Amino acid sequence: MSDLSTGPSTLVIDFGDLPSLVCGFLESDPTRAVLWHRRGAGVAGARRVALLEENAVALGVERTVFTDPLPAAFAERPELVEAIDLLEACTAAESLGCHRVVWPLVCGPDPTLLANAVERSCLAALLAASTPDVPRVVVEIPVADLADAAIADLAEDLNIPPRLFWPCTSDAAGRTSPCGTCQECRRWRGAFSEARVEWPWAGAPAAVTV
DSSP states (O other), X not given: OOOTTTSOOEEEEOOSSHHHHHHHHHOSOGGXXXXXXEOOSHHHHHHHHHHHHXXXXXXXXXXXXXXXXXXXXXXXXXXXXXXXXXXXXXXHHHHHTOSEEEXXXXXXXXXXXXXXXXXXXXXXXXXHXXXXXXXXXXXXXXXXXXXXXXXXXXXXXXXXXXXXXXXXXXXXXXXXXXXXXXXXXXXXXXHHHHHTOOOSSSSOOOOOOO
């Protein structure tokens, strides 16, 4: 295992989305963090990889770990993808000598979902342990209980350049701004609108009425 006094101490799972970006900026010493990212397919996947590299520069992170995309068949099983990502990230953290894994999962304030997330994080750390029954990494879920609007508001409070994340899942070639119509675009445009935070791309969301 690496010397934790000099080597990386934390592995931050980074999906190229806003929760991942917030988790990175919340790190007290991001220079000792490693960013872990599963490559996605198509234009959207390539865009997120490019932004992840910009994110690493902004944070001062010296190392990123990329892993290959999962087969397309997994797209219909998001819960399975989530479990595989977490286990592979914990395994990578073990091999790098990191003692923390930061998982940018968002559950909202639902106590059942939060309890389930904690259970899954403990299981992943246990399964990744090189010594049976002795987890060497601790999984932290710092934004798990926040609503999307709270994450958008926190990103603004942290002065995060919002263009460092990519909400869009559209694979239209040559796209320089999110499509605004896919599920993730609608999700985050709505969150920015609710938080009254300016949407960083053309076509700002409508104001929230109260």
